[in-house]
Amino acid sequence: MGNLAQALQDQVLVADGAMGTLLYSQYGISHDFESLNLTHGGDILQIHQAYIAAGADVIQTNTYAANSIKLSRYGLENKLTAINEAAVSLAHTAKVASERPVYILGTIGGIAGSTDITDPDLLTPAAIDASVRQQVEVLLATKAIDGLLLETYFDLAELKRAIKVVQSLTDLPIVANVTMYEPGVLQGGTTLTQALSELAALGVAAAGANCHLGPYQMNEALEKTQLPLGTPLAVYPNAGLPNMEHGQLIYDGSAAYFRTYAETFRQKGAHLIGGCCGTTPEHIAGLFAGLKSRQPVQPEINVQVRQQQAENQAAVARTHPFLEAVKTKKVxxxxxxxxxxxxxxxxxxxxxxxxxxxxxxxxxxxxxxxxxxxxxxxxxxxxxxxxxxxxxxxxxxxxxxxxxxxxxxxxxxxxxxxxxxxxxxxxxxxxxxxxxxxxxxxxxxxxxxxxxxxxxxxxxxxxxxxxxxxxxxxxxxxxxxxxxxxxxxxxxxxxxxxxxxxxxxxxxxxxxxxxxxxxxxxxxxxxxxxxxxxxxxxxxxxxxxxxxxxxxxxxxxxxxxxxxxxxxxxxxxxxxxxxxxxxxxxxxxxxxxxxxxxxxxxxxxxxxxxxxxxxxxxxx
Missing domain, CATH: 3.20.20.220 (TIM Barrel)
Structure with missing residues (x-):
């Protein structure tokens, strides 16, 4: 399959699904999943293997929140290196045992805006960037990852800084995923079109979106989006919206329903399709079976987006007489x-x-x-x-x-x-x-x-x-x-x-x-x-x-x-x-x-x- 960056250009790859959802269902905990790399490594390995068996070409390490800031919530920041190393080792073991090629992405999650971090000094841009650098250095030192996945970033500025931190340390390909509040728009109103354009300009291997939205709304977002040429699209929707049952969050979106969107996302231009919250190996098997081809589809010019952009430009271009006049005379x-x-x-x-x-x-x-x-x-x-x-x-x-x-x-x-x-x-x-x-x-x-x-x-x-x-x-x-x-x-x-x-x-x-x-x-x-x-x-x-x-x-x-x-x-x-x-x-x-x-x-x-x-x- 060659290197990951080239594979993302040449074909549609199937990614894995949620890790936390399965650990939550097994252990009833909704936090500190990353520490299980040290205590329940066998279970983590089985999840990786289940996703590979379901058809995943790309798996991610169980390191989403394995950074010093989020680990400090549980007093585990001193175990950062051990947790990240164990996560990579488990993913690598699953990869080696596979009968077909598999790529490993070292996962890093967004931090800004975390409501469970009480010390505001930990959420400054400088502190967040330092935390990203520290985690990336540990992941790279394992020499066993094929790329980095930066995911669940509500704050585009934070994601762009994280990309620059990673690029200062390695040439490995980066998959950068934002998270939308509403279909087609990010925090602060930035459009997905604009966000993907800015990410593409930074030279990432793939740019896309994950989490918060199910397949229906993720597809709705893509219908409002003009994809940047030359940068593969990554799509990781949730299984759907969760229910609260007996105090627990339950995702009951069916794998069969998830499967129906596999070909839809390929037709929208996606090169990397996986799952986020609520998805399981059954959902990924559905994606694998639902793809009619592994040939990427060139995204078309989105007429709706172009029309909206033209209307916006026309509105901004409307003149304001006193501002025009003050350029040349006293007003x-x-x-x-x-x-x-x-x-x-x-x-x-x-x-x-x-x-x-x-x-x-x-x-x-x-x-x-x-x-x-x-x-x-x-x-x-x-x-x-x-x-x-x-x-x-x-x-x-x-x-x-x-x-x-x-x-x-x-x-x-x-x-x-x-x-x-x-x-x-x-x-x-x-x-x-x-x-x-x-x-x-x-x-x-x-x-x-x-x-x-x-x-x-x-x-x-x-x-x-x-x-x-x-x-x-x-x-x-x-x-x-x-x-x-x-x-x-x-x-x-x-x-x-x-x-x-x-x-x-x-x-x-x-x-x-x-x-x-x-x-x-x-x-x-x-x-x-x-x-x-x-x-x-x-x-x-x-x-x-x-x-x-x-x-x-x-x-x-x-x-x-x-x-x-x-x-x-x-x-x-x-x-x-x-x-x-x-x-x-x-x-x-x-x-x-x-x-x-x-x-x-x-x-x-x-x-x-x-x-x-x-x-x-x-x-x-």
Whole structure:
């Protein structure tokens, strides 16, 4: 049969089934199966031999959880070497006794997200990678395995790191299997198509899926998947869904039913077909008998997947006018707070006046300072659908749990409200209902990534949404800090999550704009930044902002000028003048300005927006 990598390319191989299921049925334990390599080796050997007799060309060592992290649950980490060596020896004994060629895969299971590991330090990427390295080194030292099987990985990032660890130690072929939450999607909403593509790019010998899904749902997943060319597919479904009988998990999916999917998986392009939880030698014998040929089938272009990808790309490609405009000219955005009462006449007239002034969008806060206001989503829909005005909707993590947030995202998309600013939101206790509860199920960076998943047509849980959304997502930034050194990391984290642009808190010191521009240039930050400006109405207003509003600090010069203006009776004029001076400096370095309307005085925001726009026609 040659080496394993070549065999996987040339023919369809039958793999073995579950080890734990059989040990569970024999010994009634649901954990610590790997230690049985030392105490019940004869039983492990018989299981290997039964799978080979059933037709398995490939068997795996009983080492799924034989790593230092999982063995530590039972105080067995000091027996790691002995357990892994015994497992390989037992598989090798079964292989040698076989009358036909058999391949051995050294098995390593996913670790991240394990709920039975109580020490969080053991679940860091560095700790997990070190554990994988240690186990691989022991398996390789036996010189009796033909390849490595990395299986039951819910976390694609963890699997990719594990592959790199293995590849740093050996050239043996790797079979890499992810595990899906729902057919066709992984944890976090990554599609199986994308996951297999990324695994193929790492040069694994085979990539596929195992566990959690039975043959029906595994086949359903493959129908939604475009396989990468040149990388064999591995398929290891469960026997089906388990039942609970007398406190024990029982898989009763029949071997005859399992057999009916053998040829189906081959036709879908599978080169390696085995079983996971609940499968037995009878199930594998069914696979063996159900294959009409050992000739691999070239996967066809999946029209359904291609169509969905095209729709997603078209949705993402939809333009957002203010983001296009800010690339070449000065663009003012204006924030207008929703009313606190049901009287909306003034608000709507202000919005119309601002739109006529040619602003890029009206940004609608979501309960600023945790005060009760009309729903910004409702007002945004009214502005867009009835007045043709572009709204930019603030979405806070404060007011919605995970269910409500996702309902909000879908509602925004349904109404065509595609421009959002994700913020944490001021704590409820600072507002007009201090007894209200702040939710904070997710932080703002996570919520940004949620919006981007919806742009792929997938919810954060991995559910297919039927269509892709087309959100442009803004992130908030407070530049009013003593040291701007952390700003690049903050922006990078939000951009990595999917932020398309940044909107800052209002600044009142021109030097902050200069310093921020230097940080942006020095760190090659490419996303548009809309720097915040808030025209002051009075000295009293200035003192309130400086002393009582989180994230806002005024310069001493600004406070002094506003105090003098109070005495002179021209506070609004001086406040607008200060804002225009800030705009002058900001526009030397940035194209984006975000104007916060002071206490519903939209005429002041409109005047400042006109001042910004005039810079596009001013002579250089």
């Amino acid at each position: 003012p955005l204006v924030e207008l707070d929703p009313p606190k009462t049901l009287r909306t006449d003034r608000f709507l007239k202000s919005a119309q006046a601002l739109a006529e002034a040619g602003i890029g969008a009206i940004t609608l806060s979501d309960g600023s300072l945790a005060t009760t206001r009309i729903s910004n989503l409702a007002l945004a829909a009214k502005l867009k659908l009835e007045y043709g005005i572009t709204p930019l909707v603030h979405v806070t993590t404060r007011d919605h749990n995970l269910i409500g947030l996702q309902a909000e995202i879908m509602g925004l998309s349904m109404l065509g409200l595609d421009d959002v600013l994700v913020i944490t939101g001021d704590p409820a206790k600072v507002g007009d209902l201090p007894g209200a509860t702040s939710v904070y199920d997710v932080h703002s960076t996570e919520l940004i990534s949620y919006f981007k998943k919806y742009n792929e047509g997938i919810s954060p849980t991995g559910r297919k949404l039927g269509k892709a959304c087309s959100f442009s997502v803004g992130a908030a930034l407070n530049p009013n800090v003593r040291n701007l050194d952390r700003i690049p990391k903050t922006i990078a984290r939000k951009v990595d999550a999917g932020a398309d642009y940044i909107i800052t808190q209002p600044i009142f010191d021109p030097q902050i704009a200069v310093d921020l521009a230097k940080v942006v240039a020095d760190n090659d930050i490419q996303v548009p930044i809309f720097v915040g400006v808030l025209p002051l109405l009075s000295y009293r207003n200035a003192r309130f902002l400086h002393h009582e509003v989180p994230g806002i600090r005024l310069s001493e010069d600004t406070l002094t000028r506003m105090k003098a203006a109070e005495a002179d009776g021209n506070e609004r004029e001086v406040g607008l003048q200060i804002a225009e001076e800030l705009v002058d400096v900001i526009c030397e370095h940035f194209n984006g300005i975000h104007i916060t309307t002071p206490m519903q005085h939209a005429e002041i925001s409109g005047a400042l927006a006109q001042y910004v726009k005039a810079k596009n026609t001013a002579k250089v």
